[in-house]
Amino acid sequence: MAPPPPPTYLGFDLSTQQLKAIVIDSSLRLQHEAAVDFDADFGKKYGIQKGVLTNPAEGEVYAPIALWLDAVDLVLSRLREKGCDLSAVSGLSGAGMQHGTVFWRDGAEELLKGLDGKEGAGLVEQLCSGGPSGEGAFAHPDSPNWQDASTQKQCDEFDVALGGEKPVDRLAELTGSKAHHRFSGPQILRYRTKYPDHYEKTGRISLVSSFLASIFLGDVAPIDIGDVGGMNLWDIHAGDWEEELLALAAGGKGKPAETLKKKLGDVPEDGGIKLGTVSSYFVDRYGFSADCAIIPFTGDNPSTILSLPLRPSDAMVSLGTSTTFLMSTPQYKPDPAYHFMNHPTTPGLYMFMLCYKNGGLAREQVRDSLNSSSSSASWDNFNKAALSTPPLDQADPRSDPMRLGLYFPRHEIVPNLSSGQWRYHYNPSKSASSPLSELPADPFVPADARNIVESQFLSLRLRSQNLVAPTAAPDDPSRQLPAQPKRVYLVGGGSANAAIAQLCGEVLGSVDGVYKLDIGGNACALGAAYKACWGCERRAKSGEHAELAQKGGRDQGQGNWETFEELIGSRWDESQFVQKVADGYKEGVFERYGEAVEGFDRMEKLLLKREGERLHQIGGGVFIEDESSKK
Ligand SMILES: Nc1ncnc2c1ncn2[C@@H]1O[C@H](COP(=O)(O)OP(=O)(O)O)[C@@H](O)[C@H]1O
Numbered sequence: 095m096a097p098p099p100p101p102t103y104l105g106f107d108l109s110t111q112q113l114k115a116i117v118i119d120s121s122l123r124l125q126h127e128a129a130v131d132f133d134a135d136f137g138k139k140y141g142i143q144k145g146v147l148t149n150p151a152e153g154e155v156y157a158p159i160a161l162w163l164d165a166v167d168l169v170l171s172r173l174r175e176k177g178c179d180l181s182a183v184s185g186l187s188g189a190g191m192q193h194g195t196v197f198w199r200d201g202a203e204e205l206l207k208g209l210d211g212k213e214g215a216g217l218v219e220q221l222c223s224g225g226p227s228g229e230g231a232f233a234h235p236d237s238p239n240w241q242d243a244s245t246q247k248q249c250d251e252f253d254v255a256l257g258g259e260k261p262v263d264r265l266a267e268l269t270g271s272k273a274h275h276r277f278s279g280p281q282i283l284r285y286r287t288k289y290p291d292h293y294e295k296t297g298r299i300s301l302v303s304s305f306l307a308s309i310f311l312g313d314v315a316p317i318d319i320g321d322v323g324g325m326n327l328w329d330i331h332a333g334d335w336e337e338e339l340l341a342l343a344a345g346g347k348g349k350p351a352e353t354l355k356k357k358l359g360d361v362p363e364d365g366g367i368k369l370g371t372v373s374s375y376f377v378d379r380y381g382f383s384a385d386c387a388i389i390p391f392t393g394d395n396p397s398t399i400l401s402l403p404l405r406p407s408d409a410m411v412s413l414g415t416s417t418t419f420l421m422s423t424p425q426y427k428p429d430p431a432y433h434f435m436n437h438p439t440t441p442g443l444y445m446f447m448l449c450y451k452n453g454g455l456a457r458e459q460v461r462d463s464l465n466s467s468s469s470s471a472s473w474d475n476f477n478k479a480a481l482s483t484p485p486l487d488q489a490d491p492r493s494d495p496m497r498l499g500l501y502f503p504r505h506e507i508v509p510n511l512s513s514g515q516w517r518y519h520y521n522p523s524k525s526a527s528s529p530l531s532e533l534p535a536d537p538f539v540p541a542d543a544r545n546i547v548e549s550q551f552l553s554l555r556l557r558s559q560n561l562v563a564p565t566a567a568p569d570d571p572s573r574q575l576p577a578q579p580k581r582v583y584l585v586g587g588g589s590a591n592a593a594i595a596q597l598c599g600e601v602l603g604s605v606d607g608v609y610k611l612d613i614g615g616n617a618c619a620l621g622a623a624y625k626a627c628w629g630c631e632r633r634a635k636s637g638e639h640a641e642l643a644q645k646g647g648r649d650q651g652q653g654n655w656e657t658f659e660e661l662i663g664s665r666w667d668e669s670q671f672v673q674k675v676a677d678g679y680k681e682g683v684f685e686r687y688g689e690a691v692e693g694f695d696r697m698e699k700l701l702l703k704r705e706g707e708r709l710h711q712i713g714g715g716v717f718i719e720d721e722s723s724k725k
């Protein structure tokens with residue numbers, strides 16, 4: 095008999111515009127990858143643009159769940175077409191874009207358990223219209239997307255819910271974040287009041303990550319410990335749902351809050367636990383082994399930090415549809431300006447995150463305007479313009495003002511500003527009252543290519559400066575360099591762009607330089623594949639620890655299992671897996687951007703004040719989502 099094939103591990107990334115899948119072997123080497131592009135593959139069927147549907151009048155952004163089910167079937171077919179032997183997959187895990195909620199109908203578990211892979215019907219047919227009543231497994235057909243901005247009223251309620259002198263700070267301290275439009279708590283509150291009958295019919299609530307895990311498990315999977323921090327409902331200290339916040343989302347303490355708690359379910363503390371084996375649907379239809387283990391799926395950002403052995407001094411910048419800045423740190427220093435979440439695998443570590451809606455799509459707007467004579471999606475003109483413009487558009491830094499701007503086609507998260515675009519000249523040497531002078535914001539000019547990238551990195555530098563420390567110069571350890579990351583790793587679609595990498599190093603610094611992963615096209619799916627490998631291959635520690643591990647404990651000290659860092663660190667091949675793509679710290683340039691950070695901060699404060707006055711004049715509540723809805 096032929097020996098069984100060596101084990102492989104499969105990781106998914108269900109994000110805004112694509113579903114990606116990556117298969118690796120036990121030594122972390124890439125075997126196969128495949129992707130489904132939502133617009134290209136299903137744009138016509140679902141009427142989506144850039145992966146989503148919008149209702150600008152209410153600030154709603156959402157995605158049809160059926161689209162993701164179609165994408166699961168298609169990505170697996172594509173993997174098989176590429177020669178991937180799915181019977182060798184010993185374990186699978188995945189990641190979902192954070193914060194999106196999926197509302198399962200009461201009894202959805204039965205439909206999941208009964209999925210039939212022998213007949214011709216795919217996931218959409220079986221889950222969207224199957225079941226005794228023909229109503230399918232979902233109480234609501236769509237999932238609110240992380241770009242949604244329809245919940246300002248609900249966020250205002252969350253921000254004061256915990257009472258005391260500074261309730262927003264308290265909320266951030268307890269849950270890791272202040273209230274955000276996209277977070278599931280405010281989203282559930284809005285869903286319950288906007289669609290009371292759908293809420294009534296909702297048996298379970300998943301995040302996008304646990305939704306995708308549920309499909310593979312053939313049962314509703316628990317919400318993940320690393321992703322639960324994106325809900326505004328989880329007390330990170332107590333490791334449990336926060337009762338006041340639960341009551342707010344549910345419409346009262348007692349029975350309503352208890353009912354919501356049941357819909358949300360328990361959250362296992364161990365991110366590497368085996369939830370069960372793959373549903374027979376995938377065994378029969380795609381040839382998976384019936385023993386293939388399902389390891390908890392986490393959020394796309396927590397999964398991204400698992401794609402390499404990230405040190406506390408390193409930063410990752412994900413240039414996807416969103417721009418996110420990620421660090422893995424033992425320090426929990428919450429603040430309403432950013433997010434802290436549980437680390438997805440390792441108790442005692444946290445993920446620090448900044449997130450911007452106006453990332454890839456905002457850069458594309460400038461790119462498209464510079465390509466106006468053609469409909470090309472090439473980045474060449476953008477890159478040429480970005481690199482031929484001097485830093486901050488100062489031909490002579492001694493006399494020219496710095497050109498700063500904000501580029502927000504969508505309502506932004508930080509700062510919480512409506513959509514719009516603004517340009518300023520900043521002259522740091524001018525008197526404190528008038529260093530900023532406003533410029534016309536239209537049309538785009540070549541300098542905007544450099545300025546939009548600078549603007550995005552200046553915002554990251556402004557908000558992450560308390561998390562980085564001064565460090566010794568590599569060539570002369572007696573010389574201290576200013577506070578900055580040791581390394582920056584770029585991931586996501588935009589990491590392919592060398593001009594963006596160069597500007598990243600100039601603005602954010604980084605003593606060792608700017609790096610990019612060199613394994614496959616997707617760090618987030620790779621992190622999920624590593625998590626699957628760790629969940630299946632980690633060894634129980636000896637003696638008392640091994641006993642605890644077998645019982646499924648996640649102690650807060652030594653841990654009972656070989657940690658993710660130990661397992662992945664020992665198999666990681668730095669020379670093969672990462673590639674340096676740009677220099678980091680440049681003396682003089684970094685300091686000049688340090689001055690620009692101050693101007694940038696002042697510009698944001700000025701615009702926030704102006705926005706506050708505007709909202710006050712029109713009575714506060716009016717929400718304008720994007721440029722098109724203003725016209
Ligand atoms: N060469 C490039 N230069 C700059 N941006 C790029 C390049 N290639 C892709 N992108 C950007 O990557 C984004 C998609 O990134 P991806 O990580 O796949 O997104 P998501 O995970 O949100 O679906 C696109 O919006 C596009 O703007």
Ligand SMILES: O=C(CO)[C@@H](O)[C@H](O)COP(=O)(O)O
Nearest residue numbers: 109110191192240414415416
């Ligand atoms: O909202 C957040 C994080 O808080 C976003 O980062 C989403 O998680 C989606 O990310 P991408 O589709 O850009 O990967």
